[in-house]
Amino acid sequence: MDISQKLARRTEFMQASAIREILKVVAQDGMISLAGGIPAPESFPMGIIKQLTNDVLDEFGSAALQYDKTEGFEPLRVSLIPHLTERGVVNVNMDTLTIFSGSQSVLDLVAKVLITPGDTIAIEAPSYLGAISAFNAYEPNYVSVMTDDDGIIPESLEAVLKENDVKLIYLVPTFQNPTGRTLSLERRKRVAELVKQYDVLVLEDDPYSALRYSGTALPPLQQFTPEHVVYSSTFSKILAPGLRIGYCVAPKALARWLVIAKQGNDLHTQSFGQAIAALYLSGGYLTEHLPNIIELYRPRRDAMLATLENCMPEGFRWTHPEGGMFLWVEGPAGFDGDDLYHACIKRNVAFVPGKYFYFDESLGIATMRFNFTMVTEDVIEKAVRTVAETAQQLLA
Amino acid sequence: MDISQKLARRTEFMQASAIREILKVVAQDGMISLAGGIPAPESFPMGIIKQLTNDVLDEFGSAALQYDKTEGFEPLRVSLIPHLTERGVVNVNMDTLTIFSGSQSVLDLVAKVLITPGDTIAIEAPSYLGAISAFNAYEPNYVSVMTDDDGIIPESLEAVLKENDVKLIYLVPTFQNPTGRTLSLERRKRVAELVKQYDVLVLEDDPYSALRYSGTALPPLQQFTPEHVVYSSTFSKILAPGLRIGYCVAPKALARWLVIAKQGNDLHTQSFGQAIAALYLSGGYLTEHLPNIIELYRPRRDAMLATLENCMPEGFRWTHPEGGMFLWVEGPAGFDGDDLYHACIKRNVAFVPGKYFYFDESLGIATMRFNFTMVTEDVIEKAVRTVAETAQQLLA
Numbered sequence: 001m002d003i004s005q006k007l008a009r010r011t012e013f014m015q016a017s018a019i020r021e022i023l024k025v026v027a028q029d030g031m032i033s034l035a036g037g038i039p040a041p042e043s044f045p046m047g048i049i050k051q052l053t054n055d056v057l058d059e060f061g062s063a064a065l066q067y068d069k070t071e072g073f074e075p076l077r078v079s080l081i082p083h084l085t086e087r088g089v090v091n092v093n094m095d096t097l098t099i100f101s102g103s104q105s106v107l108d109l110v111a112k113v114l115i116t117p118g119d120t121i122a123i124e125a126p127s128y129l130g131a132i133s134a135f136n137a138y139e140p141n142y143v144s145v146m147t148d149d150d151g152i153i154p155e156s157l158e159a160v161l162k163e164n165d166v167k168l169i170y171l172v173p174t175f176q177n178p179t180g181r182t183l184s185l186e187r188r189k190r191v192a193e194l195v196k197q198y199d200v201l202v203l204e205d206d207p208y209s210a211l212r213y214s215g216t217a218l219p220p221l222q223q224f225t226p227e228h229v230v231y232s233s234t235f236s237k238i239l240a241p242g243l244r245i246g247y248c249v250a251p252k253a254l255a256r257w258l259v260i261a262k263q264g265n266d267l268h269t270q271s272f273g274q275a276i277a278a279l280y281l282s283g284g285y286l287t288e289h290l291p292n293i294i295e296l297y298r299p300r301r302d303a304m305l306a307t308l309e310n311c312m313p314e315g316f317r318w319t320h321p322e323g324g325m326f327l328w329v330e331g332p333a334g335f336d337g338d339d340l341y342h343a344c345i346k347r348n349v350a351f352v353p354g355k356y357f358y359f360d361e362s363l364g365i366a367t368m369r370f371n372f373t374m375v376t377e378d379v380i381e382k383a384v385r386t387v388a389e390t391a392q393q394l395l396a
Numbered sequence: 397m398d399i400s401q402k403l404a405r406r407t408e409f410m411q412a413s414a415i416r417e418i419l420k421v422v423a424q425d426g427m428i429s430l431a432g433g434i435p436a437p438e439s440f441p442m443g444i445i446k447q448l449t450n451d452v453l454d455e456f457g458s459a460a461l462q463y464d465k466t467e468g469f470e471p472l473r474v475s476l477i478p479h480l481t482e483r484g485v486v487n488v489n490m491d492t493l494t495i496f497s498g499s500q501s502v503l504d505l506v507a508k509v510l511i512t513p514g515d516t517i518a519i520e521a522p523s524y525l526g527a528i529s530a531f532n533a534y535e536p537n538y539v540s541v542m543t544d545d546d547g548i549i550p551e552s553l554e555a556v557l558k559e560n561d562v563k564l565i566y567l568v569p570t571f572q573n574p575t576g577r578t579l580s581l582e583r584r585k586r587v588a589e590l591v592k593q594y595d596v597l598v599l600e601d602d603p604y605s606a607l608r609y610s611g612t613a614l615p616p617l618q619q620f621t622p623e624h625v626v627y628s629s630t631f632s633k634i635l636a637p638g639l640r641i642g643y644c645v646a647p648k649a650l651a652r653w654l655v656i657a658k659q660g661n662d663l664h665t666q667s668f669g670q671a672i673a674a675l676y677l678s679g680g681y682l683t684e685h686l687p688n689i690i691e692l693y694r695p696r697r698d699a700m701l702a703t704l705e706n707c708m709p710e711g712f713r714w715t716h717p718e719g720g721m722f723l724w725v726e727g728p729a730g731f732d733g734d735d736l737y738h739a740c741i742k743r744n745v746a747f748v749p750g751k752y753f754y755f756d757e758s759l760g761i762a763t764m765r766f767n768f769t770m771v772t773e774d775v776i777e778k779a780v781r782t783v784a785e786t787a788q789q790l791l792a
Contacts, residue, residue: 001595001623003649006563008534009512016656041458049461053449062437065445065636101497101640105662112533116405133660137508138404167402199397227397240461242667244497253399260412264529266501270666271638 010117013136018356019129032383034351034370037177037325043296043373044240045289049276052285056275064275070263072099072247073274079281080247084233087209088219091226095252098259101269103207103234103246107134109265110168110203110230110248113257115140119167122160124152126328126357126364128177131170131205140167142359149319151176151183154190161198168201173221175208175324178357178369182322185218192224201254202229208324210238210290213298215322227251235277237325238290243273296373297325303377304370304384311388313395318370325373328354331366331391340368340391349386406513409532414752415525428779430747430766433573433721439692439769440636441685445672448681452671460671466659468495468643469670475677476643480629483605484615487622491648494655497665499603499630499642502654503530505661506564506599506626506644509653511536515563518556520548522724522753522760524573527566527601536563538755545715547572547579550586557594564597569617571604571720574753574765578718581614588620597650598625604720606634606686609694611718623647631673633721634686639669692769693721699773700766700780707784709791714766721769724750727762727787736764736787745782 022035056064060075071077077097084092100106107130115121117139123132125144132142143164146156151173160166171191173183183191195202204221222231226249234246250258262268280286304327308318315332331337337353344350354367372380418431452460456471467473473493480488496502503526511517513535519528521540528538539560542552547569556562567587569579579587591598600617618627622645630642646654658664676682700723704714711728727733733749740746750763766783768776 001597001647003647003653006510006597006650007653008508008510008515011509011653011657014653014656014660017659020659038463041462044458044461046453046458046461050450050453053453054446057442057446057449062440062442063638065440065442065638066437067434067632067637101662101666104660108661112404113407113410114402114404119404130660130663135660137657137660201397201402236463240668241463242459242461244662244664244666251397251399254402257399257403257407257410260410261407261533263413263416264410264500264526264533265504266497266640266662267526268640270497270640270669272636272669273666 010137010139013139017129017133019352022352030348032349032375032379034349034372034383036371036374038374039237039241040296040373043293045285048280048285048289049240052276052279055279056272059279060275064272066271068268068271070259070268072269073271073278075282076274076278079278083281084249088223089231089249090223092249096249096255098248098250098255098262099269099274100246100248100262101266102236102244103205103232104130104134105265106232106246106248107131107203107205109258109261111135111138111140113254113261114168114201120164122157122164122166122169123359124171124176125359126178126354126367127170127359128172128205129357132359144359147179147181149181150187151181152187152191154187154194157191158194161194161200166198166200168203169195170203170205171221172205174206174218175211175321177208177324178326178352178354179328180319180321180324180326181328182218183221188218188221189224191221195228196225200228204229204231206231206233207237211294211297211325212323213294213301222249230254238286238293239277239280243276245269245273245277299377300372300380303380304372307381307384311385313388313392316391325371327370327372329368329370333366335366335395337366337368339394340387343390343394344387347386347390349383351387406533406535409535413525413529415748418748426744428745428771428775430745430768430779432767432770434770435633435637436692436769439689441681444676444681444685445636448672448675451675452668455675456671460668462667464664464667466655466664468665469667469674471678472670472674475674479677480645484619485627485645486619488645492645492651494644494646494651494658495665495670496642496644496658497662498632498640499601499628500526500530501661502628502642502644503527503599503601505654505657507531507534507536509650509657510564510597516560518553518560518562518565519755520567520572521755522574522750522763523566523755524568524601525753528755540755543575543577545577546583547577548583548587550583550590553587554590557590557596562594562596564599565591566599566601567617568601570602570614571607571717573720574722574748574750575724576715576717576720576722577724578614579617584614584617585620587617591624592621596624600625600627602627602629603633607690607693607721608719609690609697618645626650634682634689635673635676639672641665641669641673695773696768696776699776700768703777703780707781709784709788712787721767723766723768725764725766729762731762731791733762733764735790736783739786739790740783743782743786745779747783
């Protein structure tokens, strides 16, 4: 049978992630990788998880292993309400909060219930690729909103909203992947105004805000216009990504549709992992463990910033993220991040060329994404020195 | 914001499952329910699971908690190859076998990569509703294939394939939900011939075949034409449904597309549950525990069959399933299963009216689905007696 003759039209818009292909290349022995986007395994609370797997069976018994409500495991939803309220999310209740199989599944299902082929999604340039890969299956058009060091530029957003019938805006306002940038408070308010004015929905993807190493926490965009925002987050960066526990707070009528769509998608998110996450919150373990993660990552960020400062050739600039997992480097005009990537690979250092994070790759030729959470400070210093030397040679 | 103005076109085809609504009604205190479709919690290997949650962390460490390949946790895939080969599935290898977030997610993703709006899916009448709820999001047309006590009728299938450009056939050939029927060996071979002749894909959903209480195992349909069949199964009925571990064996080119689609859907299935399932297979625990599940359910099936035989009024007939979780009762011409349902509810006994399992409800007015796995033999006897008495009264 020729499967290619049987495929749905939407497969024309779907493809394997280019970055996943890069990650396969850089997984070779001896390679120092600043390419990945995953938490350091030493950030996982292994002892706590070991204890909680036992506690879960003692406390919830077979309920942690049985079919469950599509909306999510009730003790987890109950525990999340005060947690999210403390984070500044508003309108968090049993009608608006739903658990999903990782925040990737939130991205998928929000697009599934909102996007008819040809509808327009506005994305940041650059943006998180996993979102594009979720959205593509629903055959949207994309329009790009320009960004600077304070996140998306409201004037650019307004122009986009004026010129296009935008169905959904996708934003990572805090410690964005790939740039590490954070949307300023003033801009959050302005974006909320625009969103209300144009009556458009925003998907606010917030996987990283708990990982703050300096500066002051900002309220989520959702706080300023909850009826227009789906606030999405995850346990992947504060507990363990392999459990695949994400969630969102959505306007009630939309939350109802997300549950109906999720019922067809996967019935419900696995109960056992939800039960672990419930006890992780309600037992105070997150409060106990989060400082360990922050103390692990902060020196790594600092080491990367210090080495960039000491070593990078003139003409390069980079972001100074207050949290998260990435920073973003931009070379001088005419510089090619892909050339640097290939030259560095030969010296056993990897990162991701920034162009892959743009819908229009030509906008990101000079850019690069560096992850600072996966390797120790001394390895980061060595890797960034190698990148800097190689960049110098390419410029010469 | 008026969310209804923002919804995708496909939401017109999506709705909350009628049966989920029934299950809410029957969850009241004091109700004896033959309505559910879930495993008995006492079938879960609690002691084994408790041990395996510890073993998983000892054996796989942080790999059981980290992001993982979209294709699935490698030790689980390796363990499944001999397990599925023993079950008669062919061409099981690392290019064809993929792990999903429950078999519901297989249903969703197979439709996602194959169905363009307006494509035709052939389903059994009656059929498993969860599949319809997965498929609906991709806006297919449905055609029904007639069934009898030996499963779908090949002549009906051939007529359907002749008259329609069928993209996909959805079948539960063994201990079908809702009927408990099994497609005979002879028909499996004939269906395989037809499928080859008309070059059409089959989704063979096989959640129940391990739960055989009598008779002889049959080879999966996939064995007779592996290039035309996606074979799907799950750990939900032999380990625990709350872990949401399903999988499928698909033709290699289709498996590749399923992985690409799954990457956008949920990145990968949770690693921790996959690691538990891996050890459950490789450590011989399934072999140890499966007879316990069978010994739990067989007397319940037998009690239901015996009570039906003893008590049901003349004119009723029912299936005699050799395994699975359900049997199917059909009343005499003109009988209304929905009337019986409402009358029984008043007497605190619930089941599911069969019409809800038909795309065209008028075909199933006289039918009912009884689950026999959730309550003990004496409760089953009491419940079936009540149903029989109530039916007698309705007929009088």
